[in-house]
Amino acid sequence: MGFNGAATLALLILLVSSNSFNMCFGQLSSNFYDSSCPNALSTIRSKIRSAISAERRMGASLIRLHFHDCFVNGCDGSLLLPEEKTARGNNNSARGFEVIDEVKSEVESICPGVVSCADILAVAARDSSEA
Ligand SMILES: *[C@@H]1O[C@H](CO)[C@@H](O)[C@H](O)[C@H]1NC(C)=O
Numbered sequence: 001m002g003f004n005g006a007a008t009l010a011l012l013i014l015l016v017s018s019n020s021f022n023m024c025f026g027q028l029s030s031n032f033y034d035s036s037c038p039n040a041l042s043t044i045r046s047k048i049r050s051a052i053s054a055e056r057r058m059g060a061s062l063i064r065l066h067f068h069d070c071f072v073n074g075c076d077g078s079l080l081l082p083e084e085k086t087a088r089g090n091n092n093s094a095r096g097f098e099v100i101d102e103v104k105s106e107v108e109s110i111c112p113g114v115v116s117c118a119d120i121l122a123v124a125a126r127d128s129s130e131a
Helices: 003-024 040-054 058-069 097-110 117-130
Strands: none
Touching: 040 058, 040 097, 040 117, 058 097, 058 117, 097 117
């Protein structure tokens, strides 16, 4: 490999690594909904807290839901699809869907079409860990 080959390889490595840095940084933010739905996080938190005070075990169940949501193709909310709820391994095992449904409809009532189901699952898991 001559100078051109080495320079091309170095450039390729730089491009690939800088691209993957872009994928790692700058997309996740804990204040993402601050302007589009300022009360989203507090609404989720209060729903999660009341679900857990009604049933202590729900915290662990909601953390598990987020964990399972992240299994196939990343944390995309697909666990909430009807066929996923009853898929092998989830059917009669994963629980807490009704809590997520309640949170989603509450959040939809204050900010229609803004907060994703995947984000609700993630924030619910976070809040469950500190409730
Ligand atoms: C899920 O569980 C219910 C109740 O046990 C059962 O009737 C149903 O067939 C199951 N669904 C699947 C897809 O395995």
